Amino acid sequence: MGKDEKKIVFKTVHDLPPMAMSLGTMWVNKTASWRNLKPIIDYEKCIDCMICWKYCPEPAIFLRDPDERVAVDYDYCKGCLICVEECPVDAIYTEEEGK
Amino acid sequence: MKRMAIVGNHALSYGALLSRVQVIAAYPITPQTQVVELLSEMCADGTLKAEFVKVESEHSAMAAVMGASASGARAFTATSSQGLALMHEVLHWVTGARLPVVMGNINRAFGPPWSIWTEQTDSLSQRDTGWMQIYAQDNQEVLDSVILAYKVSEQLLLPTMVVLDAFFLSHTSEPVEIPDQEKVDEFLPPYENKYILNPDAPHAFGGLTNPEWYMELRYKIHKAHEEALDLIEKEGREFEKMFGRYYGLVDPYKVDDAETVLVAVSTAASTARHAVDLLREKGKKVGLLRIRVFRPFPYAKIKEILSNARKVIVLDRNLSPGAGGIIASEVRGALANLRNHPPVLSYIMGLGGRDITTKHIMELFEEAEKMEEGKDIIWKGVKL
Numbered sequence A: 001m002g003k004d005e006k007k008i009v010f011k012t013v014h015d016l017p018p019m020a021m022s023l024g025t026m027w028v029n030k031t032a033s034w035r036n037l038k039p040i041i042d043y044e045k046c047i048d049c050m051i052c053w054k055y056c057p058e059p060a061i062f063l064r065d066p067d068e069r070v071a072v073d074y075d076y077c078k079g080c081l082i083c084v085e086e087c088p089v090d091a092i093y094t095e096e097e098g099k
Numbered sequence B: 001m002k003r004m005a006i007v008g009n010h011a012l013s014y015g016a017l018l019s020r021v022q023v024i025a026a027y028p029i030t031p032q033t034q035v036v037e038l039l040s041e042m043c044a045d046g047t048l049k050a051e052f053v054k055v056e057s058e059h060s061a062m063a064a065v066m067g068a069s070a071s072g073a074r075a076f077t078a079t080s081s082q083g084l085a086l087m088h089e090v091l092h093w094v095t096g097a098r099l100p101v102v103m104g105n106i107n108r109a110f111g112p113p114w115s116i117w118t119e120q121t122d123s124l125s126q127r128d129t130g131w132m133q134i135y136a137q138d139n140q141e142v143l144d145s146v147i148l149a150y151k152v153s154e155q156l157l158l159p160t161m162v163v164l165d166a167f168f169l170s171h172t173s174e175p176v177e178i179p180d181q182e183k184v185d186e187f188l189p190p191y192e193n194k195y196i197l198n199p200d201a202p203h204a205f206g207g208l209t210n211p212e213w214y215m216e217l218r219y220k221i222h223k224a225h226e227e228a229l230d231l232i233e234k235e236g237r238e239f240e241k242m243f244g245r246y247y248g249l250v251d252p253y254k255v256d257d258a259e260t261v262l263v264a265v266s267t268a269a270s271t272a273r274h275a276v277d278l279l280r281e282k283g284k285k286v287g288l289l290r291i292r293v294f295r296p297f298p299y300a301k302i303k304e305i306l307s308n309a310r311k312v313i314v315l316d317r318n319l320s321p322g323a324g325g326i327i328a329s330e331v332r333g334a335l336a337n338l339r340n341h342p343p344v345l346s347y348i349m350g351l352g353g354r355d356i357t358t359k360h361i362m363e364l365f366e367e368a369e370k371m372e373e374g375k376d377i378i379w380k381g382v383k384l
């Protein structure tokens, strides 16, 4: 299921699990609006080590179709730039948002 | 079954041992230290097959037992006073995540000024965290309450705090029956929870929840507390069948024909029981209502018992500065919707571990005889 199709499917309180467990709210709430710097992957330099995928705290790095290379999900990337810091070959550069 | 003389702190440890807890994380603080000292010895010598996690603070201790419980382990911790205050944020987390953690809290007054003696303000200020709270009056009740707490908590997915007075219980030896392990196993089955962290069925827990659904989840927590009112008594009766001791929501004493009823918790209530006996010998119609379970608050029981009284005295060994006695304010709240409710006299006494003696409590009843109306706050024993 793609993220745009995810919705909370409950009707009443009785359908809910006791705690907020997989309510689908993570998909609904796009949390990237406060990003200042946008990480951009330079595929020429990227060696597909997946370290950025492992370190992203969101996690906003996924394997894209069809070549299964890392890509940033800009709906959820908060711009913490941990990926930039951790990339061993400096394959991720940044651009200011709104430019 | 064997009978041993043990301190209240060790009654908590034995309760955890017999409940076969699987993870313990705790940080030492007077007067709680003995609880975890004994548990760490039990883990070290193999008596208790549990993971003992050393942590650098109470906040981490609560976080560690929360994680353990979320992964399906029966988890235990204990603390006191400032340590409990430091856990505050995670106490809310544990309830919101609906994890049946059980902890011991030894009542100790807050600093500054530094104090190690008893007072209920520490646990009562965690009133709104959604933890069930049980106030024990003797060491046997401490041990039994741990086992009962797991039994109730795990059915409702709510955490429980078993609360006892510093020194009056924590460091005082009393004869305690240690139930047989087989019988406890029969009473308390292993912890099962289908809402746990499981790599084979991954889920997101506690994610950002819109105003559209947050309220429903809080409603569910409150409903579980309402269910607990019945379940605590039901399990109390089951426990009595197996072990011969009953524990309910409240513990009324000679209230049936009592004109004046005193409301108290913890060891002050056992002292009050003695005072009631002495006054009854003099022909005074007095009684005692010990509140054992403070959350969920037993409104119905309290209303039922106190509506027959002509006067109610509430003894608070705690203080909400700017408001007064915390239990008194709850009791007044419970009575407010009764058409003709008795006046409530709210006494603050025994703060910071100051003694509350039989003589003091007899004085409360004598003073109440002379007062026709309720009083919002009366300071007993302050050097004015």
Ligand code: SF4
Pocket: A039, A055, A056, A057, A058, A059, A060, A061, A072, A076, A077, A078, A079, A080, A081, A082, A083, A084
């Ligand atoms: S900037 Fe932070 S959030 Fe965005 S992709 Fe990199 S690590 Fe993830």
Ligand code: SF4
Pocket: A041, A045, A046, A047, A048, A049, A050, A051, A052, A053, A070, A086, A087, A088, A089, A090, A091, A092
């Ligand atoms: S860390 Fe750098 S090199 Fe490794 S996959 Fe990510 S972008 Fe590519």
